[in-house]
Amino acid sequence: xxxxxVLIIHQNFPGQFRHLAPWLADQGHKVVCLGDKHNIRAxxxxxxxxxxxxxxxxxxxxxxxxYIHSFERAVRRGQDVxxxxxxxxxKGFQPDLIVGHPAxxxxxxxxxxxxxxxxxxxxxxxxxxxxxxxxxxxEFPSTLDTHLKLRIRNSTQLxxxxxxxVGVSPTEWQRSTYPKHEQARIRVxxxxxxxxDLKPNSAAEFRLxxxxxLTRKEQVVTFISRNLEPYRGFHIFMRALPELQRRLPLAHFxxxxxxxxxxxxxxxxxxxxxxxQLLAEVGANLDITRVHFTGRLPYAYFVDLLQVSKLHVYLTxxxxxxxxMLEAMACGAPVLGSATPPVCELIEDGxxxxxFDFFDQKQLIEKAVKILAEDTTNVRAAARCKIExxxxxxxxxxxxxxxxxxxxx
Numbered sequence: 001x002x003x004x005x006v007l008i009i010h011q012n013f014p015g016q017f018r019h020l021a022p023w024l025a026d027q028g029h030k031v032v033c034l035g036d037k038h039n040i041r042a043x044x045x046x047x048x049x050x051x052x053x054x055x056x057x058x059x060x061x062x063x064x065x066x067y068i069h070s071f072e073r074a075v076r077r078g079q080d081v082x083x084x085x086x087x088x089x090x091k092g093f094q095p096d097l098i099v100g101h102p103a104x105x106x107x108x109x110x111x112x113x114x115x116x117x118x119x120x121x122x123x124x125x126x127x128x129x130x131x132x133x134x135x136x137x138x139e140f141p142s143t144l145d146t147h148l149k150l151r152i153r154n155s156t157q158l159x160x161x162x163x164x165x166v167g168v169s170p171t172e173w174q175r176s177t178y179p180k181h182e183q184a185r186i187r188v189x190x191x192x193x194x195x196x197d198l199k200p201n202s203a204a205e206f207r208l209x210x211x212x213x214l215t216r217k218e219q220v221v222t223f224i225s226r227n228l229e230p231y232r233g234f235h236i237f238m239r240a241l242p243e244l245q246r247r248l249p250l251a252h253f254x255x256x257x258x259x260x261x262x263x264x265x266x267x268x269x270x271x272x273x274x275x276x277q278l279l280a281e282v283g284a285n286l287d288i289t290r291v292h293f294t295g296r297l298p299y300a301y302f303v304d305l306l307q308v309s310k311l312h313v314y315l316t317x318x319x320x321x322x323x324x325m326l327e328a329m330a331c332g333a334p335v336l337g338s339a340t341p342p343v344c345e346l347i348e349d350g351x352x353x354x355x356f357d358f359f360d361q362k363q364l365i366e367k368a369v370k371i372l373a374e375d376t377t378n379v380r381a382a383a384r385c386k387i388e389x390x391x392x393x394x395x396x397x398x399x400x401x402x403x404x405x406x407x408x409x
Contacts, residue, residue, distance in 0.1 A: 001405060001406060001409045002409075003027075003028045003029050003030065004024075004029045004030070004095075004096040004097050004405075004409065005029070005030050005032075005093060005094060005095045005096050005097070006024050006029050006030065006031045006032070006095060006096070006097045006098075006099065007032050007033075007034065007085075007088075007093075007095040007097070007098045007099070007100075007114075007117070008020070008021050008024075008031065008032070008033045008034070008049075008098075008099045008100065009033070009034045009035075009081065009098070009099070009100035009101070009106045009107065009110075010033075010034075010035055010100065010101050010106070011035060011036040011039060011056070011077065011101075011104045011106060012035065012036065012039045012040070013033055013034070013035030013036075013039070013040045013051065014033070014035075015101060016101065016122055016124075016170070016191045017033075017099065017122075017191075018191070019191060019192055019194070019393050019397065019398065020099065020191070020397075020398075020401060021033055021047075021049055022047070022048050022049065023398050023401075024049075025047075025048035025049040026048060031048075031049035031050070032049065032050045032052065032088065032093060032095075033049055033050065033051045033052065034052050034053075034054055034081060034084055034085075034106070035051065035052075035053060035054070036053065036054065036056045036077075037053025037054060037055060037056070038053075038056065040053050052084060052088075054080055054081055054083070054084035055080060055083075055084075056076075056077055056080050057076055057080060059073055059076075066149070067148065067149045067152045068152055070152070070153055071105075071152055071153075071155050071156070073104075073105070074104055074105025074108065074155070074156045075105060075108065076105070077104050077105040077106055078105040078106060078107070078108030078109050079109070081105075081106045081109070081110075082109045082110075082112070082113060085110065085113040085114065086113060089113060089114070094114065094116075094117075095114055095117045096117055096118065096409070097117055097118050097119075097120065097405070097408070097409075098110055098114065098117045098118070098119045098120070099119075099120045099121075099122070100119075100121060100122065101121075101122045101124065102121055102122070102123075102156050102157050102159070102160035103124065103156055103157065104156070105156050107119075107121060107156070107159070107160045107163065107164075108156065108159055108160075110163070111163050118165045118166075118408045118409070119163055119164045119165050120164065120165065120166055120167070120168060120404070120408075121160045121161075121163075121164040121166075121167050121168070122167070122168050122169075123157065123160070123161075123167045123168065123169045123174075123175070123178060123186055124169070124170070124174060124320055125174055125177055125319065125320050126154055126157060126177040126178045126179070127150040127153050127154055127177075128150065128177060129142070129146075129147035129150060131177075131318065132177060132317075132318050132319065133231065133263070133264075133317040133318060133319040134146060134147070134150065136317045136318055137230060137317065137359075139230070139235070140230060140264065140265060157178075161178075161182050161185070164185075165408060166185060166186075166187060166404065166408070167182075167185055167186035167187065168186065168187050168188075168189045168404075169186050169187070169188055169189075170188070170189070170190045170191060170320075170321065171188065171190065171321055171342060171345055172188050172345055173318075173321075173341045173342050173345050174320065174321070174342070175188055187400070187404060189397060189400040189401060189404070190326075190391050190396070190397055191323075191397060192391060192392060192393035192394075192396060192397030192398070193323075193326050193327060193330050193387050193391050193392060193393065194393050195330055195387060195388050195392045195393070195394075196394075197303065198303060198306070198327050198330035198331050198387075199330065199331060199332070199384075200307065200331060200332030200380070200384065201307040201331075202216055203215075204216065204304050204307035204308050205304065205308065206220070206254070206301070206304045206305045206307075206308045207301075208252075208292055209292070209294070214252060214254075214308050215308055216307075216308055216310070218250070218251075218252060218308070218310075219248060219250050219251035219252065219310050219311075219372055220251070220252050220254060220305075220308050220309050220310050220311075221244070221248070221251050221252070221253045221254070221309070221310065221311045221312075221313065221368070221372075222253075222254050222255075222256070222305060222306065222309040222311070222312045222313070222328070222333065223237050223253070223254070223255045223256070223257075223312075223313050223314075224255075224256040224257060224302075224312070224314075224322075224324040224328075225256070225257040225322070225324070226257060226258065226262055226296070226322075227257055227258050227259070227260045227261055227262045228255065228257040228258070228259065228273070228274050228275050229260075229261050229262065229263065229264060229274050230264060230274065230317075231262070231263040231264050231316065231317050231319060232257075232314075232315055232316055232317075232322070233314075233315020233316065233317075233338060233358060234257075234274055234275075234278065234315075235274065235278060236315055236358065236359065236361060236364070237313060237315065237364075238278035238279075238281070238282055239278070239281070239282060239361055240361040240364050240365050241253065241282060241286060241291065242282055242285035242286055243361075243365050244365055244368060244369075245286060245287055245290060245291075247365060247368075247369045248368070248369060248372060251290065251372070252290050252292065253290060253291045253292065254292050254294060254305060254309075255291065255292065255293050255294070256294050256295075256296065256297055256302070256305065257295070257296065258295055258296050259272070259273035259274075259275050259276070260273075261274075263319070275293065302327075303327075303331065306327060306328050306331035306333050307331050307332070307333075309328065309331070309333035310333070310334070310372060311333070311334055311336060311368060311371055311372055312325075312328040312333040312334065312335045312336070313335075313336050313337075313364070313368065314328070314335055314336070314337045314338070314343065315337070315338040315340075315358055316338060316340055316342060316343060317340065317358075318340050318341050318342065319342065320342070321342035321343070321345075321346075325337065325343065325346070326346070326387055326391055329346070329352070329353065329383035329384065329386060329387050330383075330384060330387040330388075330391075332380045332381075332383070332384055333380070334353065334354065334371055334376040334379055334380050334383070335347060335353040335354065335383065336353070336354045336355075336356060336364070336367055336368055336371060337353060337354070337355055337356075338355070338356065338357070338358040339355040339356060339357055339358065340358055343355065346386065347383075350379070351379070351382055352379060352382035352383040352385070352386050353379065353383055354367055354371055354379075
């Protein structure tokens with residue numbers, strides 16, 4: 001395979017391409033990356049590829065049917081990316097390969113600007129009314145209107161399926177959400193975990209905001225989500241927390257995540273966040289000196305926390321699997337996960353982690369107490385082995401991409 005001109009597109013670059021982009025550049029390919037200039041944070045001077053921020057127009061209120069508001073935003077973003085691509089083309093850049101995420105509309109018009117490249121599209125999740133996130137949690141019921149709207153929400157992905165040469169999904173279950181007649185065109189390649197950086201460390205320390213230092217000697221229970229919200233079971237965990245504290249009087253509970261909403265609906269008024277809402281519900285029954293909300297953490301501190309964790313609690317709707325669960329497994333933190341499809345793809349109960357029913361707070365509590373009282377050495381080792389053997393950047397993800405490129409070129 002000769003050196004290629006590669007265009008990588010993600011509105012929040014690097015997103016799922018944080019390992020792929022530098023690896024392609026290191027292989028000698030000329031790599032240009034596009035991202036929304038308001039979102040991208042990396043300094044282009046420190047990267048082995050060219051990073052360009054495109055101008056995404058400010059969203060305006062649409063008077064059209066509410067089903068197509070998100071698709072209108074996608075069309076506008078697709079046009080914004082089109083302008084950036086025209087500038088690249090006018091400067092002589094012709095990609096041989098385009099890699100991108102279609103959800104926000106960035107891939108809509110690429111074939112009109114660059115008709116000849118091979119296109120590899122990242123297919124993360126296909127929305128549906130049954131068997132996924134919608135209608136999973138009775139506390140947040142959906143309506144027929146919601147179901148109909150999902151068909152339009154999938155529009156960008158359907159366009160991407162028609163244009164791409166091959167698709168990539170990170171897990172078997174996420175691929176299974178796509179129409180059956182399209183699944184054969186989608187490879188399962190997880191973006192990978194850096195098992196060199198993410199590994200057990202018996203000497204790790206995590207400093208709390210008040211200056212106290214936690215180590216592997218303490219009972220540290222972790223809960224991590226980009227945003228603290230129901231899709232990641234925050235409401236289930238918080239309602240179990242008072243009894244968890246009573247049963248585990250020495251444990252510190254470290255809760256990582258911001259107060260926004262990535263998925264689903266916002267909290268009910270007057271609460272500004274689910275953290276505020278759940279603290280209003282259960283806060284009077286908590287020993288707040290042992291509950292630590294950190295917000296989002298710099299990555300190095302995040303790794304330190306996973307390395308001192310004696311128990312990592314992870315919940316998710318049937319939806320996109322979080323990187324944090326794999327990272328916890330790589331760091332040797334025993335994971336107690338919800339027995340939902342994306343989690344069950346990786347965790348075997350009692351073998352390389354532990355499972356409980358998403359909605360069963362009593363089971364969550366009983367299993368957490370039992371795990372912290374047991375020797376989990378074998379389970380932690382098996383979890384680490386699972387990640388090393390099947391989800392390593394160097395051993396799995398990048399070799400899989402190399403094989404894919406060999407087939408395409």
